[in-house]
Structure formats: structure tokens, C-alpha cells
Amino acid sequence: MTILHVSAVSNWGGGExxxxxxCSELALTNPEVKNIVFCVKNGAFHQRLKSTSINYIAAPLAIKIDFRFALQLAKLCKKNQIDLIHIHDTTAIQLAIIADKFYKLPPFIFSKKTSFEIKQRKKTLYKYNYLKIKKILCVSEATKSVSEKAITDHSKLLTIYHGTNLxxxxxxxxxxxxxxxxxxxxxxxxxxxxxxxxxxxxDTFIDVADRIINKEKNTNFFFVQIGTFTERTQAFIDRINALNLSNHVKFLGYTPNASNFIPQFDISLMTSQSEGIPQFIYxxxxxxxxxVSTNVGGIPEIIQHENNGLLTEPYDDxxxxEYIFKIAEDSNLKTQFVNQAYKTLINTFTTxxxxxxxxxxxxxxxxxSLN
Known part of the structure; x- marks a missing residue:
């Protein structure tokens, strides 16, 4: 079979x-399956794919709904005799539907990778319930539960955890x-x-640093944040400076192979208000x-509180x-958490x-589809 993976996201993140x-796993285990990635030209994902052995084709996407991208998608399906289209983001759904209106495309599968609720708008509901979408692969049970509110045919919804590449x-x-x-x-x-x-x-990450350094007067901690800067970044930097935390908190921005730095962390802190399941935790x-994490999205499905990590409600700095101090002061607890977490990961959550x-x-x- 030949699968076309469609991504209309220009940056690099967990979804990409x-x-x-x-694609890498299937190339190793099932080489009879041909995978082609259709992505945004000159985006971070495109640049990343250049360094891999994955087959890809890039096309311009100047605006969210760029008809050139949709046209190229249709041409690709015909030229490469695509059997199935795997759609990986909401913009890609719209573009695939547009292409399908003018050209008869093969069946769709959609991966829902966040726990955001699907808006109850007519156009949005039409998009997610489009007949060509045969299955919706949810990154967690939490994502599946959220999706049930908007998807008419619940049999289309399946949970497949993404996992980590060993x-x-x-x-x-x-x-x-x-x-x-x-x-x-x-x-x-x-x-x-x-x-x-x-x-x-x-902001919660900064709140925790502020509480530990300024309110608790404990300077035995140093905070490092790695991730692509956006229009929100300057406000974070301004807060860090205003709180006199610049000597205690560093934002590195986009850093290649960021996960390689995790062994240098003493504690991983996740402060999300919404999630699918972050690769950072895997x-x-x-x-x-x-x-130590907030208990949003699918996170409680992999981190069980007080078994292999510690969870709290979002925004609760x-x-x-308190949980950071608890782990820092109890080496036995830390050992228990990391050993149990590793075991859970290997047994259940791999690519x-x-x-x-x-x-x-x-x-x-x-x-x-053949029947």
C-alpha cells in the first residue's frame, strides 16, 4: 500500500x-508499505525531513487555505497511486476536502493529537464528520472522550498512543x-x-521559578526551558526580568535534538493547560x-500520581x-518514580x-473500501 501523510504545519513539534x-518505524518493520510525506515548503518540518530517509514532497502554503497546496495534493494522489491519505492536522483536513471536491481522492484517516474540544460550529462539524474520513486516531483516551462530543459516528474513534522511538x-x-x-x-x-x-x-513555569527563588528564598534550583520562540516569547522574557529571575531561568529557544538534554535535568516540569500526550514526558x-506535571489531556494516562510521577491541577504553581521539593528531598521516591516510569514506557508506549x-x-x- 502507499500512504500519503499530509501536514499543513510549517513548524516542528510533537505532531511532526x-x-x-x-514513517521510520514502518520503513523498518513493514517495507512493503510506502510512505510519502506532503508538507509545507521551507518550513521547519520540511528542513527536518531533508536530513532523513523519508520520502517527502513539499509545496508552498502562503495562506491557511492555499488552493495551490490542495491542487498539488490531488496531483500527488494520482501520480503516486495513493491508497490512503493520513491527515495530521486540522488545516490539512480543510485542504484535503477542497481537493476531494474537485478530484476523487482515496479514503482519509485523521490523527487528533490534542485534547482541545472541537468547536460546535457548522463548518467545523462538517469538516470533522466528512464522509471520506474513515477513522480518527486519538492520541489518548482523553482526546477520544473530547472528540465524541462532535463526531457523529463514534465507531470512527480509536485511541492509539504515539509512544517514543527507542x-x-x-x-x-x-x-x-x-x-x-x-x-x-x-x-x-x-x-x-x-x-x-x-x-x-x-507562565506557570515562570510562576514556579518565582515561588521557589523569590518567595521561598531557595536558590538551589535553576530553570531551563527549551522550545521554539513565538509571539508570546517576549512577554515571558519581560516577566523573567521583572521578577529578577534572569540569573535563575534561561529560555534557550529552538535547540536541535532537545530531548538529548533531558539527562542533564534533575526534574522534568510540565505546566501545560491542555495536551494530547507530550513527547517530553515520554x-x-x-x-x-x-x-512533575499538570494532569491535563492524556498525561494522567501515562503518569500515575504517586506511582511513577506527581500530578496536580493546571495553574497550581x-x-x-511542593512536589519539586518532595522529589528533591527524597532520593528513594525519585528512584521509585523513574524505575516505574521506565517500565511503563517500555511495556506500553513505544513507536x-x-x-x-x-x-x-x-x-x-x-x-x-474494497467491499
Whole structure:
């Protein structure tokens, strides 16, 4: 079979990482499946794909609904005899529907990778319930539950956890955090990896630093945040400066192979207000770095509170701070969390498992389309 993966996202994030992992895994385990990625020309994802062995085709996307992109999508399907289109974001759904109106395209599968509720608008509901979409692959049970409110045919909804790629793990970095920022050995590094988008709520990350450094007067912690800067970034920097935290909090921006830095973190701190399941948590579990996180989206499905990590409600910087202290002061608890988290990850949340479950969906959809 030949699968066309459509991404209308120009940046690089967890969703694009999922496409890369899925295509890479299937190339190893099922080389009879041909995967082609159709992406935005000159975007970060396009640049990333250039360094891989994944087949890809890039096209311009100047505006959200660019008819050139839709036309190119239709041509690709015909030229490459595409059997199934795997859509990976909401803009790509719209573009695929437009193309399907003018050209008869093969069946669609859509991956819903966030826990955002689907808006109850006529056009939005039409898009998500489009007849060509045969299955909707949800990143978590939480995402599936949210989607049920808008999807008419609940049998289309399936949960397939994305997982982590065990073959690509490394702790090699171009610099060491402690050396670069002159962090003394007695200080614990609290790390976060997330692009600067609303869902990640990095204001809470700053709130925790403020509480520990300024309110608790505890300077034995250093905060490192890695992720692509956006229009929100300057406000974060301004807050850090206003709170006199510039010597205690560093925002590195986009950093290649960011997850390789996780072994240098003493604690991984996730402060999201909305999530699917972040790769950052999977990677922390692999590298045996304890996780303190908000309990949003699918996170409670992989981090069980007080079993393999600690969870609290979103925006609760006070409890997040208490949990950081709790892990910092109890080495036995830290050991328990990281060992149990690693075991959970290996048993359940790998890209090998994800790829095989996704392939099974592909096969079922194609079989049904022939009947």
C-alpha cells in the first residue's frame, strides 16, 4: 500500500515528530508499505525531513487555505497511486476536502493529537464528520472522550498512543547546561521542553521559578526551558526580568535534538493547560528523569500520581513547587518514580507498538473500501 501523510504545519513539534516516527518505524518493520510525506515548503518540518530517509514532497502554503497546496495534493494522489491519505492536522483536513471536491481522492484517516474540544460550529462539524474520513486516531483516551462530543459516528474513534522511538535515543549534546550557564553542582536543574504556544502555559513555569527563588528564598534550583520562540516569547522574557529571575531561568529557544538534554535535568516540569500526550514526558520517562506535571489531556494516562510521577491541577504553581521539593528531598521516591516510569514506557508506549496498531487501521480501512 502507499500512504500519503499530509501536514499543513510549517513548524516542528510533537505532531511532526509523530509523523517522522511512524514513517521510520514502518520503513523498518513493514517495507512493503510506502510512505510519502506532503508538507509545507521551507518550513521547519520540511528542513527536518531533508536530513532523513523519508520520502517527502513539499509545496508552498502562503495562506491557511492555499488552493495551490490542495491542487498539488490531488496531483500527488494520482501520480503516486495513493491508497490512503493520513491527515495530521486540522488545516490539512480543510485542504484535503477542497481537493476531494474537485478530484476523487482515496479514503482519509485523521490523527487528533490534542485534547482541545472541537468547536460546535457548522463548518467545523462538517469538516470533522466528512464522509471520506474513515477513522480518527486519538492520541489518548482523553482526546477520544473530547472528540465524541462532535463526531457523529463514534465507531470512527480509536485511541492509539504515539509512544517514543527507542532506536533514536541519545544523550549527546553540543554543550553541557551546567558549563554553559555556570550552574553549581549542588543546584538542581528543573527542565521543560515545549514550544511557546498557549497550550503549554509557560507562565506557570515562570510562576514556579518565582515561588521557589523569590518567595521561598531557595536558590538551589535553576530553570531551563527549551522550545521554539513565538509571539508570546517576549512577554515571558519581560516577566523573567521583572521578577529578577534572569540569573535563575534561561529560555534557550529552538535547540536541535532537545530531548538529548533531558539527562542533564534533575526534574522534568510540565505546566501545560491542555495536551494530547507530550513527547517530553515520554522522553523523560526513558531517560529516567522524574516528572512533575499538570494532569491535563492524556498525561494522567501515562503518569500515575504517586506511582511513577506527581500530578496536580493546571495553574497550581504552589503544589508544583511542593512536589519539586518532595522529589528533591527524597532520593528513594525519585528512584521509585523513574524505575516505574521506565517500565511503563517500555511495556506500553513505544513507536513500534504505535506503528503496528496504525498499520492495522490502514489495512482495515482499505479492506472495507474494497467491499
Amino acid at each position: 515528530h509523530h509523523i517522522e516516527n511512524l 532506536r533514536t535515543k541519545s544523550s549527546e549534546t553540543s554543550f553541557l547546561l551546567r558549563e554553559k550557564f555556570n550552574i553549581e553542582n549542588h543546584k538542581l536543574i528543573i527542565g521543560n521542553i515545549a514550544n511557546h504556544i498557549r497550550a503549554k502555559h509557560l 522522553e523523560s520517562m526513558y531517560h529516567k528523569t522524574p516528572v 504552589k503544589t508544583l513547587t 513500534t507498538q504505535m506503528a503496528q496498531k496504525t498499520l492495522e487501521v490502514y489495512q482495515n480501512v482499505l479492506e472495507e
